[in-house]
Amino acid sequence: MGNLVGSWRSKEPSTVEECDSTWGSDSESDGPAAEDDSGISESVSPVESERATGQSRDTSPQPTDSPEPTPKMKRSFYAARDLYKYRHSYPNYRKSRQPNEYRNLRFYMNKIPLVPDGIYIEEILTKWKGDYDKLEHNHTYIQWLFPLREQGLNFYAHELTQDEIKEFQSTREAKRRFVAAYSLMLDFYGIKLLDKSGKVSRASNWQGRFQHLNESHHNYLRITRILKSLGELGFEAFKAPLVQLFLEESLCNSTLPNMQHSVLEYFVYTIRLPATRRRLLRFARQHYKPPHAFLWGPPSKKPSGSSGVGLSSGIRAPAPTPEQRRREEESTTSVCSRIKVSSHDTIMCQDLAGAGPHGCPELQSNMSGQEWDKREG
Known part of the structure; x- marks a missing residue:
């Protein structure tokens, strides 16, 4: 019995809609409840794997000389599933057999250096600030500064565990250095941390750093990791101010236009509180252009009572006579008594009728243009 319980795995979502509870009826109250539970993750997510192999494709609308309207883009299922797992604390995580060290x-207590570089946290915090070339081109430190419950491509870095997270959140020295590391990366991006509540603004160096950030797409993956790590280590409230700033700069001020898709597809969905996501997405919808191409709003609702089957021409057919009704019932009974349809055949018929792709993420997905090389993830 214990093995049966231990082997049970929760059903993973198979569509973007199942991954995204932002606009669901269960989150319309704008209450304080978050989505996460006590699960843990164990491996690289599908979206990170796609980034690592460089198989992503640009899904932004492209100019065309054709008079035909541009086809509507789709959200990335892999991105939606990745952020769903994060927000729900990786429900299918299997605990590692390795001892929790x-x-x-x-590392944050300055007792061990990061591997493989052999650098201690205090050296990074005191000597790396303003060294933008080092912060840009070194690809081993980011997983140590912002650990997650996922394994990245720096296999020397260790995944967080629930026990370690609890210990980290109760250790003042570690939390102080973590905020300093966050401030270090914000300065690298041209942003200033204003206070202990997580408010941010443009830094004095914002123009040059924004120009670099707009052209340095692999940093969008780093930012996704930073946002996730903030939530894991007790700084969930720091996320919304940073995401709000990126929305303003990318949608309103056009200083980070290349970041638009990453903010909406990834950064917003690292936030665990549905009410906060809705607020940010409502702001984004007001400023997104063209408005009809905005993909992250509430799903359109079908008119009640319409099934889309058997559309009428508006002309009502005459009611059948009692004799005609009796003959139809006899015919139906005769046919059904000779035909047996298995559940497998029923599914096949649905597939042939066009229902198949709904259960196949590979046919649904359209990878976002910002799923980049996973050197930092």
Whole structure:
């Protein structure tokens, strides 16, 4: 019995709509409840794997000379599933058999260096600030500064565990250095951390750094990791101010136009509170152009009572006579008594009728243009 319980795995969502509870009826109250539970993750997510192999494609509308309207783009299922797992604390995580060494916490306590570079956290915080070339081209430190419950491509870095997270959140010295590391990366992006509540603004160096960030797409993956790590280590409230700033700069001020899709497809969905996501997405919808191409609003509702089958021409057919009704019932009974349809055949018929792709993420997905090389993830 214990093995049966231990082997049970929760059903993973198979569509973008199942992954996204932002506009669902269960989240319309704008209450304080978050989505996460006590699960843990164990491996690289599908979206990160796609980024690592460079198989992503640009899904932004492209100019065309054809008079035909541009086809409507789709959200990335892999991105939606990746962020769903994060927000729900990786429900299908299998606990590692390796002993919990708290290596992320020990690194932040300045007791061990990051591997493979052999650099201690205090050296990074005191000597790397303003060294933008080092922060840009070194690809090993980011997973140590912002650990997650996912394994990235720096296999020397260790995944967080629930026990380590609890210990980290109760250790003042580690939390102080974590905020300093966050401030270090914000400065690299041209942003200033204003206070302990997480408010941010443009830094004095914003123009040059924004120009670099707009052209340096692999940093969008780093930002996704930073946002996730903030939530894991007790700084969930820091996310919304940063995402709000990126929405303003990318949609309103046009200083980060290349970041638009990443903000909406990834950054917003790292936020666990549905009410906060809705607020940010409502703001984005007001400023997104063209408005009809906005993909992240509430799903359109079908008119009640319409099934889309058996559309009428508006002319009512005459009611059948009692004799005609009796003959139809006899005919139906005769046919049904000779035909047996298995559940498998029923599914096949649905597939032939066009229902198949709904259960196949590979046919539904359209990878976003910002799923980049996973050197930092």
